[in-house]
Amino acid sequence: MSKKKNTVIELRYYEKPIKEPVLAMLGESWIREYGKDTNGEMINNLHFHNLMEIGCCISGEGEMILDGESKKYKAGNFTIIPINFPHNTVSKKGTKSYWEYIFCDPEDILNRAFPNNRPFVESTLKRLNSKVYFCHSEKEPELYSVIKSIFEEMRNKKAYYCEKTIMLCNSLFFEVARKNTSDTSAETEYRDMSVISAAISYIGKNYAKPIRIKDVADSCNMSETNFRRLFSAYMGRTPLEYFNLIRINKACELIKSTLYSMEDIAMKVGYSQMSTFNRNFKKIIGESPYRWKRNPANFESKLLKASVSTKKGW
Known part of the structure; x- marks a missing residue:
């Protein structure tokens, strides 16, 4: 699917809770027919976020539009979408999908861990923000395991969950940054945006x-x-x-x-x-x-x- 020229791209703006390490959107309230607004009308525009979006498909199927490219999703697919990357999620017609999401600010999280190493933070951010990952748990079990651990920390909120979530996010960032130096099989590069x-x-x-x-x-x-x-x-x-x-x-x-x-x-x-x-x-x-x-x-x-x-x- 090729993106139409001059399509208006929407910003969907999120604020991370002040006392939380990330913004978590978890639970059955995220079972819905993606790609439609509250009035049931189709959403044709791509959108992007001011935070990194990490998503997991629990059930359902459909397609994701990633900067104009169409990719079919099903249960077990996960995404790591950088800040400002255009995308959209559309459920298979007449069906609902169940996605869960974490929205985070990689720069803030990296700065907490490495407050005195700005060059390292900037080089890591450059790698993180240059690609989008659309993968399946069967092909990338390590990444999927880290993401699920982040989700569970935010779902259960046991003692030290904030600290552990930050550690897990950094682990995810480093693994993605490492892959971005060599692996291109699961990546889609920025284009027009x-x-x-x-x-x-x-x-x-x-x-x-x-x-x-x-x-x-x-x-x-x-x-x-x-x-x-x-x-x-x-x-x-x-x-x-x-x-x-x-x-x-x-x-x-x-x-x-x-x-x-x-x-x-x-x-x-x-x-x-x-x-x-x-x-x-x-x-x-x-x-x-x-x-x-x-x-x-x-x-x-x-x-x-x-x-x-x-x-x-x-």
Whole structure:
């Protein structure tokens, strides 16, 4: 299956719980007909995440679209999908599949283990983020065993589960990085999305700072004109619009999880003027931040319903 040109790629944005090593999505609530939205409509767009996605298929069958390539999945398949890698999961028509997921930030986990060795962390991240793994437990039993151990630690949460999960994640990262130096049989390389993936990472790390579009273009080694054209083609919106989407997503998380004043939140996500913050919040979410804060029902549903390319997870 070849990817259509100029397809809008969605960001599904996740926040890892502050006191947890990873975000775990486990249990029977993840039995569903993948590839359809809450209204039963087919989702045709690829999406990507701000965190690494590690998934295991417990039951069911269907196909995964990995940067435009179609791969059939069944029980026992697992995936290791880097940050910013376009993909989609579609159950066999009329059936449900059971997937479980772990979302993690490899940079954060590696930095915890190697706080004084930045070159090592960066070289490992480069290998981790250059490939996607789509494998079956029968062909890669070692990787599968480590992944299942991570899942079980997060499911059972026994004493020292945070520390053990971090150790297991590092073990998984090293095994994947090692394979990326020699084994290409189970890997799919970045293609089209790679040209702007550096920009997505740059914006994600620097959203609270004043950023010029030229700075973002430089992170991709492009001219500003070419960067604007390519970014808009892949993302369906301009770099500035995407930049504001990230800022407002961060603002929503702070509204939900902190007692900061709205003025402080605006400053923390990069808006020096409340009028600019309020205008962008209302444009993206559909109502003012104050009104959104007063309505708890909005916390889980409003971003999903917003007619934008950024979605708050599933």
